[in-house]
Structures are given as C-alpha cells and as structure tokens.
Amino acid sequence: xxxxxxxxxxxxxxxxxxxxxxxxxxxxxxxxxxxxxxxxxxxxxxxxxxxxxxxxxxxxxxxxxxxxxxxxxxxxxxxxxxxxxxxxxxxxxxxxxxxxxxxxxxxxxxxxxxxxxxxxxxxxxxxxxxxxxxxxxxxxxxxxxxxxxxxxxxxxxxxxxxxxxxxxxxxxxxxxxxxxxxxxxxxxxxxxxxxxxxxxxxxxxxxxxxxxxxxxxxxxxxx
Numbered sequence: 001x002x003x004x005x006x007x008x009x010x011x012x013x014x015x016x017x018x019x020x021x022x023x024x025x026x027x028x029x030x031x032x033x034x035x036x037x038x039x040x041x042x043x044x045x046x047x048x049x050x051x052x053x054x055x056x057x058x059x060x061x062x063x064x065x066x067x068x069x070x071x072x073x074x075x076x077x078x079x080x081x082x083x084x085x086x087x088x089x090x091x092x093x094x095x096x097x098x099x100x101x102x103x104x105x106x107x108x109x110x111x112x113x114x115x116x117x118x119x120x121x122x123x124x125x126x127x128x129x130x131x132x133x134x135x136x137x138x139x140x141x142x143x144x145x146x147x148x149x150x151x152x153x154x155x156x157x158x159x160x161x162x163x164x165x166x167x168x169x170x171x172x173x174x175x176x177x178x179x180x181x182x183x184x185x186x187x188x189x190x191x192x193x194x195x196x197x198x199x200x201x202x203x204x205x206x207x208x209x210x211x212x213x214x215x216x217x218x219x220x221x222x223x
Contacts, residue, residue, distance in 0.1 A: 017080035025069035054113035063106045104144030
C-alpha cells in the first residue's frame with residue numbers, strides 16, 4: 001500500500017503515516033480521559049483519604065492524561081516512513097514542549113491540592129500558606145519556561161540557568177512586587193497579624209468585612 005501511495009506522490013506515505021499517528025494519539029487520549037480517568041476518579045472518591053480527593057479536585061490526573069498522546073506521538077514518529085528529518089525533529093520538539101507544559105501545570109496543581117488539604121486542618125486559618133504555595137508555583141512556572149526555551153533552541157538548560165546571574169538585577173525589578181508580597185506574607189504568617197475570619201476595615205476604599213482569604217498578592221475581604 002505504501003508503494004502505491006509513493007507512486008502517486010513521494011510524500012504521501014509520510015503524510016498517511018503521520019495522519020495515522022495523530023489519529024492513534026486522539027483515540028488514546030479519549031480512552032485515557034473518558035474511560036480510565038473516570039474509573040480512577042470513582043475509585044478515589046470511595047476511599048477515606050482526603051489527599052486523593054484534593055488531587056481530583058485540582059484536576060491533577062486530568063492534566064497528566066495529556067501526556068499519553070504526547071508520548072505516543074514522540075515515540076511513534078520514528079515509525080513514520082520517509083518522514084523528513086526536519087519534520088521529525090520539529091514534531092519531537094513540539095511534543096517535548098507540550099509535555100513540559102503539562103508536567104509544569106500538573107506540579108502546580110499538586111501544590112494547590114496540598115494547600116487545599118492544609119486549609120482543611122483546624123489551625124490552618126491562623127497560619128495560611130497560600131502565599132508560599134503561589135510563590136512555589138511561580139518558581140515552577142519559571143523552571144518550566146526555561147526548559148521550554150532550552151528545547152526550542154536546542155541548548156542545555158544549564159547554559160540558560162548560568163546566564164541568569166547576568167540578569168539578576170532585571171529579575172529583581174520585574175519581580176519586585178512578588179518579593180515584597182512574599183516578605184509581607186511571611187510577616188503576616190509568622191507574627192499572626194491577620195487571620196482568616198478576622199474583621200478588616202479599609203475606610204479609604206469603603207470596604208469592611210471578614211477576611212476570607214490570604215494570598216501572596218491579595219487579602220480578600222467579604223464586604
């Protein structure tokens with residue numbers, strides 16, 4: 001069959017193989033998403049543990065399900081006949097970028113699940129850690145961005161990390177508000193200056209009410 005396609009056009013075997021690979025990836029994703037993931041969620045909901053419910057609520061497994069078609073494409077691209085080297089390299093790079101993004105989002109979701117579990121504890125309202133979780137997620141996003149750039153330019157991420165020392169001053173300016181928020185969040189947490197459930201008044205904005213959330217950048221007040 002491949003020989004017949006090649007007689008029509010030299011690129012047809014590669015196009016047909018790539019189309020078949022994409023179709024297989026779509027089918028694998030829907031099997032994972034619509035069958036295996038649903039069964040997994042039902043099984044975890046029946047357990048008495050709380051940590052697995054938090055992972056389900058934050059859609060950790062749903063994000064990891066996207067790795068299945070990406071892995072299938074990255075490994076199966078080697079089996080596509082007569083595929084140009086540039087097309088193969090591009091496909092592998094794009095799938096690598098996609099997998100890095102998925103893993104980054106999944107790790108960030110795990111941190112959110114950890115915060116959800118922590119907030120269910122009785123003493124969590126006195127020492128909220130949401131600000132620290134958001135800072136950790138920001139670091140994860142930065143690392144993920146560095147890895148994506150390294151894949152796209154085909155360079156080692158170590159080279160990019162070593163170059164960060166030259167732009168430290170720029171990063172300090174860019175993330176000035178984040179660093180100040182982190183310092184304020186540490187003071188609020190360690191000294192217990194404000195807690196969830198406290199009454200807060202801000203006359204200049206005409207706002208007053210109960211504190212319902214303490215995050216890295218904001219304190220949410222129910223007016």
